[in-house]
Amino acid sequence: MTRIAVLKGGRSLERQVSLRSGARVEDALARLGHEVVPIDAGLDLIRRLRAAAPDLAFIAMHGRDGEDGTVQELLEILDVPYTGSGVLACTRAMDKVLAKGLMVEAGIPTPEFFAFSETAFRELGAAEALPAIEERLDFPIVVKPSSGGSALGIKFARTAADVPASLVAAFSYDSRVLLERHVAGRDLAVSILDGRSLPVVEAVPREEEFYDFEARYEIGRTDFVCPAELTTGVAERAHELAIRVWELLGLSGFARIDLMLAEDGELTVLEANAIPGLTDTSLLPMAAETDGIGFDELIGMIVELAPRPAAY
Amino acid sequence: MTTSRDIERYAGLFAARTKVMRSSAMRDLMAVTTRPEVISLAGGLPDTSTFPPDTFAAVTQRIAAESCAKALQYGPTEGLAETRDCIAEVMGAEGMSVDPDDLLVTTGGQQVLDLVTKTLVDPGDVVIAEGPTYPGAVPVFSAYQAEVVQIEMDAHGMRVDLLEQTLDRLECRPKFIYTVPTFQNPGGVTMSLARRRRLVEIAHERELLVLEDNPYGLLRYEGDPLPPLYALDHGGLAQAPGRAASGFVMYLGTFSKILSPGIRLGWVAAPGPVLEKINLGKQSTDLCTSTLSQLMVQAYFERASWRDYVSSLVEIYRARRDTMLDALAEHFPPQAEWTRPGGGLFVWATLPDFIDTSDLLARALRDNVAFVPGESAYLDGRGRSSMRLNFSASSGEAIREGIRRIGEAVSEQVRLYGTLTGAESASRRSAPAGASGADVLPMPTPAERRRRAGGDP
Secondary structure, three states: OOEEEEEEOOOOOOHHHHHHHHHHHHHHHHHOOOEEEEEEOOOOHHHHHHHHOOOEEEEOOOOOOOOOOHHHHHHHHHOOOEOOOOHHHHHHHHOHHHHHHHHHHHOOOOOOEEEEEHHHHHHHOHHHHHHHHHHHHOOOEEEEEOOOOOOOOOEEEOOHHHHHHHHHHHOOOOOEEEEEEOOOEEEEEEEEEOOEEOOOEEEEEOOOOOOOHHHHHOOOOEEEEOOOOOOHHHHHHHHHHHHHHHHHHOOOOEEEEEEEEEOOOOEEEEEEEOOOOOOOOOHHHHHHHHOOOOHHHHHHHHHHHOOOOOOO | OOOHHHHHHHHOOOOHHHHHOOOOHHHHHHHHHOOOOOEEOOOOOOOHHHOOHHHHHHHHHHHHHHOHHHHOOOOOOOOOHHHHHHHHHHHHHOOOOOOHHHEEEEOHHHHHHHHHHHHHOOOOOEEEEEEOOOOOHHHHHHHOOOEEEEEEEEOOEEOHHHHHHHHHHOOOOOOEEEEOOOOOOOOOOOOOHHHHHHHHHHHHHHOOOEEEEOOOOOOEOOOOOOOOHHHHHHHHOOOOOOOOOOOOEEEEEEOOOOOOOOOOOEEEEOOHHHHHHHHHHHHHHHOOOOHHHHHHHHHHHHHOOHHHHHHHHHHHHHHHHHHHHHHHHHHOOOOOEEOOOOEOOEEEEEOOOOOOHHHHHHHHHHOOEEOEEHHHHOOOOOOOOEEEEEOOOOOHHHHHHHHHHHHHHHHHHHHHHHHHHOOOOOOOOOOOOOOOHHHOOOOOOHHHHHHOOOOOO
16 A cells, blocks of 8 residues: 555646546545545645655646646655656646747647747837737637646637737736637547557537637536547547657656647647646546546556656 | 546436536636635625624523424424514614515525525526626526526616616516615615615516515615615505505515524515415425524524624724725726725726736736636626625735735736737726716626627627
């Protein structure tokens, strides 16, 4: 038996989802015979970790602090092994500007984008560059905060008049935002477990024009199809791209790569999630199940895959 | 073990009405507001730390000594007669005379909303509410699949002229009109006497039921009380020819704000035939309201002066309201407007329409402060530039600091928008927020809403 601290909650805007992921993980770990120490990450995190002295930390936190390398760094300092990706990989995946920049450099297709910091507008007059960007990207333009795995703060600017308020909204979540070419098409997610891609999940929104934050976690608002109905060629390409992103960002353990399949058949990578949701309606557990891996087995594998702390 | 597949299997079993019962991104954001380091101006909580523990101990001691078995037993669905006498006393304090037989004791005021909607509304029926309306009413109306039509308000409450126009336009008769006429939640405004009279007249002329929700009437910090609609409906209006003898106003009251929300005790007064149906509805919901809670109220009313306690609350909340209004004047930018409630628990602030308060909440949470985004007070996506601020649950110091932090975030966004559009003091709001402008309850017009950027409808 191993003593495992399940880190969940925290101050992230995805706190609620994380609490749900954490609860499911705790149940699975208990069924697998581990001693479980649930920890809602807060000011007393270090103290509680020291008191619990776990053999392993299972990080079930999403968004800020949990998914961006912060908690991973603390665990490195405390010399507590943890599940999932390391500090650098988390940092790269969480920062969409960085991740997309690396993809462009590596020749992995990702929707064209421009990134701005708040200071670029405040101090360098970046607003004057907006018309050129708008012309280049065509409307609608997707405006989103650089960090954050959920759809919070993501806006569609349909016309130039929408852009300033969309930027103000996105800057509510992060000091850096990106304006991205909107790719109309199908939402695909490729989950990866130990470097192996699982069956592709397609999210089909039922009503909403936009696959929004709520629909991601709610039953009955989005249909999830797994395996997605794709031609062999497209499916293979999706797996290939996902694995390339996994390797490019240095992810480990498990992750989820989100892609768009445009109407012309082109695949582009939107983002990588270092700690995808583990709730009842999450895509990684669904893909694993389609692959014959039950939830408990999945959690067991994630635990087994956790590396010993190493220099990074 | 539950898998995602299993969940999808259950999904086929859910009733159609559950499709609208969903958690929202905003509610997920609200999960962060409960963290101890967050100054929350979001809740609607009374300050229960003001209740004397000695009194509480004496009340429970007395119940244990004198009516233990009764307190632990089921009670009648309509409530204990003793409790209904206490309720009649509370209503009397606001100028209403009620026969205890016309009352039904409920599990909080919220249950009245649920029971009234359950009793009157079939899917697709129209309910009329104020815009903005009590955020807690939104999921109730949604769950019963009501079509909600929201009538704009100004500084004098619901625009009854717009109500009449809407009633003329509607092709069906609404099942009821829901209003919080006094110190409205979330608007903080109070319906004028003239509008109250007219509303009751309309109810009689058109034979429409009105549900008057009055949790805050006794929490008045200035000015003279206005008669509740219920009082106007029951003998307060001159008998007009042809006026029906029985009333059209259903009254929702609660002990939550004048005593304790923890005891979950509210009530409804309604015309006999309606009350009978509500009684049947309550039987299927929970048989009866907690007998223990009802006896606590009765013992408390006998032992202590509930009016003195309410007076002490009024003193405390008045000071906190003043603190909030002062802090708003000091820290919010000139492009913002807010209401000045004469009572109740809430201020409603409206920002320039390029600010989405749900996004602003995410920004504010970084600074450990929270409010309720205005969107939650509408069923149609309006209210996105407004916010509800509570002043009853925080200390003066916390209120000042909370408003300072929100004000800073708002100012920052106003400046950023100015930079982005090249207009330094950007505001699309034409009315200046002077002393007079601040008394109104500005709502975005449809044209403004269309101009808004933003997520999606």
